[in-house]
Amino acid sequence: MSCHALMVQGTTSDAGKSTLVAALGRILQRRGVHVAPFKPQNMALNSAVTIDGGEIGRAQALQALACGLAPHTDFNPVLLKPTTDRRAQVIIHGQVATDLDAKAYHDYKPRAMAAVLQSWTRLTAQYDCVLVEGAGSPAEINLRDRDIANMGFAEAVDCPVILIADIDRGGVFAHLVGTLDLLSASEQQRVVGFVINRFRGDIGLLQSGLDWLEKRTGKPVLGVLPYLHGLMLDAEDALATATVDGKQTAKIRVVALAYPRLSNHNDLDPLRLHPEVDFRWVGPGEALPPADLIVLPGSKAVRADLDWLRGQGWDKAIQKHLRYGGKVIGLCGGYQMLGQAISDPRGLEGVPGQTAGLGWLAVDTVLEDKKQLCNVTGQLRLPGDPAMTGYEIHLGVTQGEDLRRPAVTLADGRRDGAQSADGQIFGTYCHGVFDHPAALTALLAWAGLQDGIAVDFAARRQADLDRLADAVEGALDWAQLARWLPSCGVQAAGGVSS
Numbered sequence: 001m002s003c004h005a006l007m008v009q010g011t012t013s014d015a016g017k018s019t020l021v022a023a024l025g026r027i028l029q030r031r032g033v034h035v036a037p038f039k040p041q042n043m044a045l046n047s048a049v050t051i052d053g054g055e056i057g058r059a060q061a062l063q064a065l066a067c068g069l070a071p072h073t074d075f076n077p078v079l080l081k082p083t084t085d086r087r088a089q090v091i092i093h094g095q096v097a098t099d100l101d102a103k104a105y106h107d108y109k110p111r112a113m114a115a116v117l118q119s120w121t122r123l124t125a126q127y128d129c130v131l132v133e134g135a136g137s138p139a140e141i142n143l144r145d146r147d148i149a150n151m152g153f154a155e156a157v158d159c160p161v162i163l164i165a166d167i168d169r170g171g172v173f174a175h176l177v178g179t180l181d182l183l184s185a186s187e188q189q190r191v192v193g194f195v196i197n198r199f200r201g202d203i204g205l206l207q208s209g210l211d212w213l214e215k216r217t218g219k220p221v222l223g224v225l226p227y228l229h230g231l232m233l234d235a236e237d238a239l240a241t242a243t244v245d246g247k248q249t250a251k252i253r254v255v256a257l258a259y260p261r262l263s264n265h266n267d268l269d270p271l272r273l274h275p276e277v278d279f280r281w282v283g284p285g286e287a288l289p290p291a292d293l294i295v296l297p298g299s300k301a302v303r304a305d306l307d308w309l310r311g312q313g314w315d316k317a318i319q320k321h322l323r324y325g326g327k328v329i330g331l332c333g334g335y336q337m338l339g340q341a342i343s344d345p346r347g348l349e350g351v352p353g354q355t356a357g358l359g360w361l362a363v364d365t366v367l368e369d370k371k372q373l374c375n376v377t378g379q380l381r382l383p384g385d386p387a388m389t390g391y392e393i394h395l396g397v398t399q400g401e402d403l404r405r406p407a408v409t410l411a412d413g414r415r416d417g418a419q420s421a422d423g424q425i426f427g428t429y430c431h432g433v434f435d436h437p438a439a440l441t442a443l444l445a446w447a448g449l450q451d452g453i454a455v456d457f458a459a460r461r462q463a464d465l466d467r468l469a470d471a472v473e474g475a476l477d478w479a480q481l482a483r484w485l486p487s488c489g490v491q492a493a494g495g496v497s498s
Contacts, residue, residue: 003124006484007154008195009134011165011175016197016225018059019233020164021133023472024485025067026465028129031487035129036075037063040116041149042135043080043088045263045300046235049375049391054094055079058266059133062234066465074119078112078148080105083261083301083349093119096371099348109146113156116148120157129486132159139182151187160192160484168198168227173213180217193222193480200227223476232273232464234266250278252449255291257314257334258283259305263298264393267331270434270457271295276449288317293327293447296334298431302367302396303344303355306337315358322360327447328425330361332394335417335427339363339400348395360425361418363400371395376430378410380439381419382446385409388439390432392416398429408433 006024010017021037028035039060048061048071056076064071073094080088083099090097090105092115100108123130136143138150138161146152154161165175176194183191194213199206203224210221256268258281272279282288299305309315318328330338339357344367346352357365372392379385388408400418407417407428417428426446434440437456444452482488 003127004129004484004486005124005132005157005159006129006481007132007134007159007161009138009150009154009161009163011137011139011163011179012169013136015166015175016164016195017133018063019231019468020162020195020197020225020472021131022059022063022066022233022465023468024131025063026469027473028131028485028487029066029068030469033129033487034127035067035131036069036123036127037067037133038074038120038123038130039076039133039135040120040153041078041080041112042076043082045081045261046266047079047081047264047393049373049393050075050094051375052094053373055091055371055373055393056094058234058264062461062465063131063133065461066469074122077115077119081263081300084304089300094373106146109148113146113148113152116153117156134161137179138187139179141182151183151190154190155186159190161187161190162193162195162222163191164195164197166197167224168200172196173209176213177216180219191219192484193220195222195476196224198227199224220477220480222480223472225475226471228468228471231468232269232460233468234269234461251276251452252293252444252447253278253289253291254280254293254295254447255288256281256295256297257309259299259308260284261299261301261305263300263333264331264431265297267297267431267434268295270440270455273457273460274440274444274453274455276452277444282314284312288314288321291321291326292449293329293444294318294321296328296330296337298331298393299333299337301349302333302336303342303353304350305333306342306355306357309337318358322424326424328360329443329447330425330427331433332392332429332431335361335429336365336396336398338425338427339365339398341365342396343367361400361420361427362402363398363418363427365396365398367395368397369395372429376410376412376416378408378416380408380433380442381406382442384442386438386442387436388430388433389436390430392429393431394429396429 008017008020042057044057046058047055050073051070054073060076061071079091082088087101135149165172338361341364343354348367375391377389402418405419406415437454478488
């Protein structure tokens with residue numbers, strides 16, 4: 001039997017493409033379909049390490065989880081990680097290929113498309129169904145030439161397309177009709193239907209608009225998805241700032257710094273989720289509020305973000321925080337910032353040179369060509385030696401006296417990170433260090449939260465994937481979707497069938 005395929009494209013960024021693919025993946029996986037996610041090209045600073053030792057977008061790792069799979073580089077063969085407003089690191093099949101500006105990448109696209117088609121061939125030979133996610137909007141006229149992310153890909157492999165729009169933004173009918181109108185005739189024919197996302201209210205009040213849309217375009221509305229309050233899933237790239245409902249009175253205050261090239265900010269989701277943590281991102285122009293713990297997350301341009309941090313006056317605010325006994329955690333690039341110096345002799349993240357660190361750890365970092373990519377397990381060097389899980393994605397090699405007090409002992413025998421002699425600073429290259437319940441509890445205890453509630457973020461993620469899948473399963477027209485997806489006539493868990 002040939003592989004089924006369906007592509008989800010959006011009228012805008014953050015229209016719901018990632019979540020719909022994740023939901024469809026979980027629905028089909030629960031129905032016994034061997035299904036995989038696929039995003040030809042992603043631009044994001046949130047990434048994950050794959051089972052085959054590469055790097056893909058965080059959203060595709062979440063979609064793989066929804067499908068019951070370990071992340072693989074074929075799920076996202078081209079990943080662009082911006083280093084400045086005009087340049088990006090180009091990652092092909094999980095490994096760094098080059099660093100290009102926008103114009104040079106346009107010329108590079110045919111080579112990138114070859115990598116995309118290689119992954120597509122492998123996936124369609126291996127799986128019953130492949131769910132494809134577009135990027136941004138297919139109606140971005142300036143990006144249509146040599147497109148590999150949206151209709152350019154769909155046309156190349158003859159894949160049907162669903163168009164999704166976010167009604168919560170307003171103007172949903174204009175988004176859908178306008179996007180369709182800007183497509184070529186063959187691309188318009190390729191669109192098999194619409195999905196409206198994040199609807200709240202009386203669906204009856206929307207019906208006249210749905211009827212008009214179908215009459216105007218000749219395309220069916222395949223479903224109206226409800227707005228799901230409190231859904232906690234990994235953000236693809238945009239900073240997740242939504243508050244979490246149902247929190248108790250906070251017992252500890254945590255602040256995280258949102259610098260311009262912030263990467264893997266999903267590291268902080270378990271802190272946002274924790275019912276006893278008053279968590280806050282602090283951005284440009286904002287003063288650091290009083291806190292028990294300050295977190296310096298990862299960065300794709302560490303020296304530039306460190307200069308920016310100093311420009312905000314945050315270095316002085318963190319120094320005051322430490323003087324009054326506060327705690328500081330640095331993750332990956334944030335860990336590098338806490339040292340004495342960061343050297344980039346080859347200009348891997350910008351102009352070659354050296355930048356003085358914040359000086360609170362006796363370590364120095366040199367950025368080197370080879371990127372460290374691996375999933376890790378181990379134990380934190382904190383009371384009770386709690387278990388931890390995570391992953392490494394970094395260029396730097398760090399050395400210095402404070403490595404004698406490591407933050408983590410890894411299962412492969414390596415020691416990672418450093419702690420300050422006064423016990424106030426904790427730095428590690430391990431992303432995801434808050435994900436394991438034992439590690440999260442121990443780090444919050446170190447920062448001042450005693451007898452805290454244990455929170456299992458991985459279990460919450462799985463539960464929310466099921467909650468999302470249940471809602472989407474009940475909202476879609478499976479009789480129509482059966483033309484493009486396998487096993488759509490099977491009785492659904494929520495009682496919906498074709």
